[in-house]
Structure formats: C-alpha cells, structure tokens
Amino acid sequence: MSESPTLEVVICTYNNAVMLDGALARLAAQNGIEGECWSCLVVDNNCSDNTADVVQRYIAEEKIPGLRIVPEPEQGLTPARLRGVRSSSAPWIAFVDDDCFLRPDWIANAVAFAASHPAAGAFGGKVALDWEVEPPSYARAFTYCFAEQDHGDTERKVPFLAGAGLVVNRTALTACGWSEGPLVADRVGKSLVSGGDVEIALRIAGSGREMWYVPQCELHHQIPARRTTLHYMVSMNRNLGISQALADALVFEGSISEWFAQATVNAAKQIAHVPRQAVRAARRRKLRTEMWIQTNFMFGQFLGFWRILRMSSSRQRELLGRARRPFVRETSGQREVA
Numbered sequence: 001m002s003e004s005p006t007l008e009v010v011i012c013t014y015n016n017a018v019m020l021d022g023a024l025a026r027l028a029a030q031n032g033i034e035g036e037c038w039s040c041l042v043v044d045n046n047c048s049d050n051t052a053d054v055v056q057r058y059i060a061e062e063k064i065p066g067l068r069i070v071p072e073p074e075q076g077l078t079p080a081r082l083r084g085v086r087s088s089s090a091p092w093i094a095f096v097d098d099d100c101f102l103r104p105d106w107i108a109n110a111v112a113f114a115a116s117h118p119a120a121g122a123f124g125g126k127v128a129l130d131w132e133v134e135p136p137s138y139a140r141a142f143t144y145c146f147a148e149q150d151h152g153d154t155e156r157k158v159p160f161l162a163g164a165g166l167v168v169n170r171t172a173l174t175a176c177g178w179s180e181g182p183l184v185a186d187r188v189g190k191s192l193v194s195g196g197d198v199e200i201a202l203r204i205a206g207s208g209r210e211m212w213y214v215p216q217c218e219l220h221h222q223i224p225a226r227r228t229t230l231h232y233m234v235s236m237n238r239n240l241g242i243s244q245a246l247a248d249a250l251v252f253e254g255s256i257s258e259w260f261a262q263a264t265v266n267a268a269k270q271i272a273h274v275p276r277q278a279v280r281a282a283r284r285r286k287l288r289t290e291m292w293i294q295t296n297f298m299f300g301q302f303l304g305f306w307r308i309l310r311m312s313s314s315r316q317r318e319l320l321g322r323a324r325r326p327f328v329r330e331t332s333g334q335r336e337v338a
Helices: 017-027 051-061 078-086 106-116 170-175 196-206 229-250 255-282 284-310 314-317
Strands: 005-011 038-044 066-072 091-095 100-102 122-124 125-133 164-170 211-213 219-223 328-331 334-337
Touching: 005 017, 005 078, 005 106, 005 122, 017 038, 017 051, 017 100, 038 051, 038 078, 038 219, 051 066, 078 091, 078 170, 078 196, 106 122, 106 164, 164 170, 164 196, 170 196, 196 211, 196 229, 196 314, 229 255, 229 284, 229 314, 255 314
Parallel strands: 005 038, 005 091, 038 066, 122 211, 125 219
Antiparallel strands: 091 164, 100 219, 122 164, 328 334
C-alpha cells in the first residue's frame, strides 16, 4: 500500500485465536469498497495460542488490505490500543475487538461517513449481541455489560459511544491528550476491569468534538455462554462500577474536597434505595438475582471511590476533570495547549 489509508482497523487480541479467525473472515468479506482506503493491524498482546498462524494465513490470502501483526509486550488493552495507534498513520482508527463481526458493508459505510464528517471526533454504529446460547433473563437485563448499542436507524449526534467498533479521529485522539497519556487502565489479561474505551469517548467529547451514532456501521458482538453465568455477571458489574467511579472523576469539575463531598452524597443516596429494592427482590426470585448483580455494581463504585482516595495528590489532580480540561503539552520547556 503506497499511501496511508483513510481507515486503520486495529484489533487487539489476547489468546482468542478462534474468535479472531471469525473477525478476520468478516473483514476479508467486506464489499462495496473502491481503492485501497483501509487496512488492518492486529496487535498481539502476548498471545500463547496460534494467533500468529491465523493472521499469517489471512496475510497470505491477501484479502484484507495491508494486514499485518505487531507485538505489544505490556499486558492490557490500553497499552495494546496505544501500540495500534502508534503503529499506524491513518487519520481514522477503528477499534474492533476480536469478538466483533462486522457487517459486509461496515468498512464502506465507515469510510464514507469519515469522508463526509472530517471534523467529527468519533463515531460508532449499531452493536447487536449474538448469544452462543439462549442467555438467562438476568443477562438480558444487563446488556450494557456487552456494549450493546442501538439508538435507532438514523444518524445522530450522541454524548457517548460504546467501545465496540469505536472509530476515532486521530487528530481528536491527539488533541484530547489520550495518545500521550491514558489515565484509566482497561482489561489486563483475563481481568474484567474496564474503562479504557469510556475514557477515550469522554475525553474526545470533552475536547469539544462531535460524536456520532452511525447505524449503518453495524457489527455483531459474539457472547459465549461462559460470559452469561451469574458469577461472570457479578464480577463484570463490580468492575464496571469501578470504571464508573473513575469516569465520574474524569468529568468532575472541582477540587478533590468537592469531589469527595459529592461522591459521599451520591453514595448515601444509593444506599438509601437498598432497603426498598431488597423488599421488592424478596418477593420475586428473578429480582433477587438482578439486585445481587446491581449491588455489585454499587460495591464496585465504592471500590473505585476508595481507589481514587488512595491515589497521590498529583495523580488525583491529573485525573479529576481531565475530560473537561484542554490538553497541555510540554515542548522545549514551553507549555502548548492542543
């Protein structure tokens, strides 16, 4: 590929070769695209399975433009995404998970939208869930755990976007400072702690860039049966609660003492609702399960609250309101506002 493509699809993967094979198969089947306007980069985050063999097979088939694989030795989704961004020069970067299967016209629609909205900060499409088996009712009650996204069938500006299939403008990613210093760690290995994609969306939106929902960029998120067990859902929601606390801090405008006061009030309000919810749950078994999951989300928020309290004062200042402040870059002893 002689010139930098318009869009780089970045797939970060860790020991998920079977699912990655399916994701690459969907990319190889993309249609309605003229010219070499896109390419794909797989970031190998210390895989010990046959991930490299899977990618090499698709490279040999030459059905995915510019397909290549790069290693990232630091474990975790955030450093893997950073590696993908820094290993590409495309103006638009699509973060596609290895368990996301794109619709055949996804690339064509994404490239077209990027061309018609060059100033947008980010966009994302419809995220439908493909269950490996019929899930328990409690799993369907918490589909946000799986990045489900559906704002209808019309393009529209939105205040937030899910991380699955998130397409970001490189200039927006640089301007908000994420490329030089992400603050929220995302999944590390099999850990369920998340929040990295939340930080990206919040910081881009906080920089003043528009975010768009583009329904024609539809993908299907594969949900294996092991991710619908009660144990998994409880653990996932507890970690999402931690992420929520960190996200709230990212958009909080005020001092650490003001944040502490507001967080304490919010926690008290949540605790006040528990007795009423417990009474309702006692009457129905289904509600008991859902309340247990929701309670773990609340517990996660307290853990996140405690995590922030234990940070150094400099780290707290760096985190609080980061998504609401202009990014300042130090250049040759001078401060430059991006």
